[in-house]
Structures are given as C-alpha cells and as structure tokens.
Amino acid sequence: MSISIPDSVIDSSRLDALLEREQQRFAARHPRSAELYARGREVYLYGTPLHWMQLWPGAHPVYMRDAQGAHLRDVDGNEFVDLCLGDTGSMFGHSHPAIADAIARQAHRGVTAMLPSEDGVWVGEELSRRFGLPYWQLATSASDANRFALRLARLVTGRDKILVFNGNYHGSVDETQVEFDAQGRMRTRTNVTANGMDHERLVRLVEFNDIEALERELSHGDVACVITEPMMTNIGMVPVAPGYHAALREITRRYGTLLLIDETHTISTGPGGCTRAWGLEPDIFVLGKAIAGGIPSAVYGVTEAVAQRVWAAKPPAWAGGEKRNNHSGFGGTLVGNQLTIAGLRATLEHVMTDENYAHMIEMATRIARSVDADIAKHALPWHLTQVGARAEYMFMPQPPRNGSEAKAGRNGPLEAFIHLYLLNRGVLITPFHNMMLACPQLAPGDVDQHNRAFSECLAELVGG
Structure with a gap:
C-alpha cells in the first residue's frame, strides 16, 4: 500500500512509523487522561459520556480541565490552541465573558x-x-x-x-x-x-x-x-x-x-x-x-x-x-x-456581531493562506475550502461536487497522522475531518502556532 504524491511517495511503513512515534509522544504527554479513560470504561457504555468523544486521534481521549477563549487546558497540564471549538458548539469561544x-x-x-x-x-x-x-x-x-x-x-x-x-x-x-x-x-x-x-x-x-x-x-x-x-x-x-x-x-x-x-x-x-x-x-x-x-x-x-x-x-x-x-x-x-x-x-x-465576524474571518483566512502555500510548496494534490470563519483541506485536487466524491477523497491513516501531529504540538482541529474554526478571541500568534506545526507536519510527511 502507498499514498502517491507528485515527486514523493509515502509507503505504508513510513506512515506507520510516523504514527507510532506520535502515539508514543501522545502517551507520554497524557498519563492522567489515560487513567480517567480507564475509569470511564467501567461506567459508560462506550467509555465517555458521548461516544463521539473517543474519535480524537490517540489511544484514548484527552480529558479537559478548563477552557477560555481560543485556548484549552487538559488534566495533564497541556495547553492547546483550540481550532475545533467543540465541533462548532463553542464557535464563539470558550466561556466568552458576555x-x-x-x-x-x-x-x-x-x-x-x-x-x-x-x-x-x-x-x-x-x-x-x-x-x-x-x-x-x-x-x-x-x-x-x-x-x-x-x-x-x-x-x-x-x-x-x-x-x-x-x-x-x-x-x-x-x-x-x-x-x-x-x-x-x-x-x-x-x-x-x-x-x-x-x-x-x-x-x-x-x-x-x-x-x-x-x-x-x-x-x-x-x-x-x-x-x-x-x-x-x-x-x-x-x-x-x-x-x-x-x-x-x-x-x-x-x-x-x-x-x-x-x-x-x-x-x-x-x-x-x-x-x-x-x-x-x-x-x-x-x-x-x-x-x-x-x-x-x-x-x-x-x-x-x-x-x-x-x-x-x-x-x-x-x-x-x-x-x-x-x-x-x-x-x-x-x-x-x-x-x-x-x-x-x-x-x-x-x-454574533459584524466586528467579531470580521476578525474571525481574517484569522481563518490567515490559516487558509498558510495551508494553501504549504500544499503548493510540496505539490500536493489537495485543496482547501474556506467558508467565512471555517476552513478545511481535503486530499483531492479540486473540491468535490457531491457526497460520494467527498467520501472517496477521505484518507483515514493520513488524517490520523496529521491530527495527532498537531495535537502533540498543542493544536486541536476537529477530529471527524480536517476542519478549523476561528473564534473571536483567536490571535495571530495562535494561528501562527498552527501554521508552523502544519508546515512541519507536511515536511515530515513528504520527507522534505
């Protein structure tokens, strides 16, 4: 099995090795979450209050301690820039003061x-x-x-x-x-x-x-x-x-x-x-x-x-x-x-004001431009779509026309690697797909943290 990319081929053994390395890093960073998940499996039908909470990359969920604005901290003390925002549920930031x-x-x-x-x-x-x-x-x-x-x-x-x-x-x-x-x-x-x-x-x-x-x-x-x-x-x-x-x-x-x-x-x-x-x-x-x-x-x-x-x-x-x-x-x-x-x-x-949306869209555009540049730099056959404060990349050259085309463009192992790589470097994106949201409190420095991690991820992925 291999994933073909122009000027580069990542075979399954390379991707497996990268995933294994990131899994080990994840385990070292999240011992308390691992303990809580073991307890949760004793009392919840699927281990967590909502079984979707297990769909993040890694051997177990990350357990949240607190969150404010665009930032989240877990029970092990790891801090994250949150571009998932509860899969839209906290799109306007965690615990917005108003x-x-x-x-x-x-x-x-x-x-x-x-x-x-x-x-x-x-x-x-x-x-x-x-x-x-x-x-x-x-x-x-x-x-x-x-x-x-x-x-x-x-x-x-x-x-x-x-x-x-x-x-x-x-x-x-x-x-x-x-x-x-x-x-x-x-x-x-x-x-x-x-x-x-x-x-x-x-x-x-x-x-x-x-x-x-x-x-x-x-x-x-x-x-x-x-x-x-x-x-x-x-x-x-x-x-x-x-x-x-x-x-x-x-x-x-x-x-x-x-x-x-x-x-x-x-x-x-x-x-x-x-x-x-x-x-x-x-x-x-x-x-x-x-x-x-x-x-x-x-x-x-x-x-x-x-x-x-x-x-x-x-x-x-x-x-x-x-x-x-x-x-x-x-x-x-x-x-x-x-x-x-x-x-x-x-x-x-x-x-939900014009002013807040202007900032959210500006930050999402900052993400999109950097991701687009990295995709072009490595000549990857991917594309990115932005809808206001929401941006998502997919592993196909052009946007899909329908659900069947979109489904055909998914790649589970590749998604898992990218998501886990970013998570291990303090960035959360939506686990179900490659979607990023910008909330009103997201700062340029937060965006740059994602952009650096994503750029490093692609460099490792293609061996550049």
Whole structure:
C-alpha cells in the first residue's frame, strides 16, 4: 500500500512509523487522561459520556480541565490552541465573558420554570430581524429542531416523504441516516441502524448539486420537505454549484415541497449565515450548536405562509378565545428555559456581531493562506475550502461536487497522522475531518502556532 504524491511517495511503513512515534509522544504527554479513560470504561457504555468523544486521534481521549477563549487546558497540564471549538458548539469561544456573565446572573435568578420571559421576546424579535423569517420556536438541539420542523412540514403538506442529500449531516434525525451504496442504491448509513424507520417509504436520496436528480425525485409530488445545508460540511466541505440554489428553490416551489435550510455549521459565514449573505429563501430555517455559547439550544423559524398553514392545521392556543392543547408532538419541558434564553440573548446581542465576524474571518483566512502555500510548496494534490470563519483541506485536487466524491477523497491513516501531529504540538482541529474554526478571541500568534506545526507536519510527511 502507498499514498502517491507528485515527486514523493509515502509507503505504508513510513506512515506507520510516523504514527507510532506520535502515539508514543501522545502517551507520554497524557498519563492522567489515560487513567480517567480507564475509569470511564467501567461506567459508560462506550467509555465517555458521548461516544463521539473517543474519535480524537490517540489511544484514548484527552480529558479537559478548563477552557477560555481560543485556548484549552487538559488534566495533564497541556495547553492547546483550540481550532475545533467543540465541533462548532463553542464557535464563539470558550466561556466568552458576555455569555458567561449572562448565564451566571441568570443561574442565580432561576434556571427553568416552563414560563416565558422578557428576554425570550427579545430573542424572537432578534431572530426575525437577523434571518428574515417572522415566526420562531426553540429546541434543545439542532437534531430536535430538524425533527420538529419535518413534523411541521408533513403536517401542512399532508405528505410523508423527505428528500435528503447523500453525505448530509443533520444530527441524529432518522430520515437523514441514509447513503448510496457502490451501485447507487439507497441504504441505511454505515454503522447506523434503521431504528424502525422505513427509509424506502419515507425518504428520497439524491446527490448534492444534481439538479436533474432533484427534479426527478420531486416530480412524484410526494415529498413534504427538502432538508439541506447551504453547502455540505460534514463529509468534507462540498461547495454549492453556480445556480444550484436558484434551481433548488424554483423546483421545490413548483412541486409544492417545502425547503428547510439547516445553518448549524454554515453560520460561520457571517451574522446572518448563508441565508442572509447569499439571499436564500427557505420556508423553514434551522440553527443550533453555537448560538447559546455552548448551552444546548437550537431555533427553527418559518415564513408567514408556512405559519398560516400550521395555524390552519393546528390553531394556536389563543385562537377563538379558548385554550387548546397544541402540543403537536414537539417541544420538551426544558425548551426555552431561562438559562438558555440568557445564553441566546448574550450571544446574539454581544458576540454574533459584524466586528467579531470580521476578525474571525481574517484569522481563518490567515490559516487558509498558510495551508494553501504549504500544499503548493510540496505539490500536493489537495485543496482547501474556506467558508467565512471555517476552513478545511481535503486530499483531492479540486473540491468535490457531491457526497460520494467527498467520501472517496477521505484518507483515514493520513488524517490520523496529521491530527495527532498537531495535537502533540498543542493544536486541536476537529477530529471527524480536517476542519478549523476561528473564534473571536483567536490571535495571530495562535494561528501562527498552527501554521508552523502544519508546515512541519507536511515536511515530515513528504520527507522534505
């Protein structure tokens, strides 16, 4: 086995030797984390509170002690520049003072009461102003927000099917856990059980950027909703083809299908996400993860037209002068609690600002330029894509057009080596792919620490 690179070939024995060296370095730096992981395996089904926490490079997870801004420290005293930021959950920095102070104040005033608050009204008004959809609801995760939004779409259209894109990521929504096999047939995603979901009856699957396939699958007239990101981000960033969003919007409208845009990752673009920056027109908008400073929270908004259809099917509690039970299968006792609302308001009001985004994008651009230069220096057949404060490189010459191409460009051993090399030199990037995020507190010196480590990594990788 070998990995071919122009003017250089790294065979498996070389890569194995590099990985073994980095594993030894990792073990020497993290003895306390190793002890905690051994204890965790005795009490957690998969060793950690969330099994994803084991997907970092190394023989065991790194256990966090504290984090502030763009920096994180582990239980062994190692310090890191954090470009992962909780895989977007802390995109605006760890414990941002404005958010931490607001949450602390609210914690002393009451956490949850299943009652609305004045700050909650402010949050709804700001969401409407910022994203352009007039009516909103809250959830505790983007997964839940997507579930509830799809339920609304089925309610108002009377249709059952959902259309998703191959290689998508919308959290743990059952309808989205599908992929194409090697013969182009839809199947349950690898390592995911169907969980009772009849995908054949309820889901249509197409490749991203494929307008012809999109129209073919919507032409049956049985799809309630298309759920999509503005561009794909989780399988590796897949940019949107020119004209695709205009076609997507026109075709969905023509066949009476609602369009749900999930900006949980692409909020890196700017204060209004791609929806505002690109002039998108979703019927339903979903946003989660980072919007309350790391406290579990998500929002979903709908247009006036969708709201009217929802109210016609399920009148609001105030309609007709009588109370109605309009639970409708979505909600949750802790949704909209006062602590979450405090985090939401502080994030929207003080952190998701034009000024902060300008700095975040500047720092991400500083990363991207250095990575691009190193890729060119070693004539590597790789590319980098930047979306605002988010940058990611992939092991293929050009950006993929769809999820299948993105998947084909992944290289597990190579990713593991690069991630572990950076981690051992005090830099965290997202473990699931080669993604880096810039938060408002990230400084040029922090970026340069990553850039030096990445440059040294490639020099060792190609033997330069």
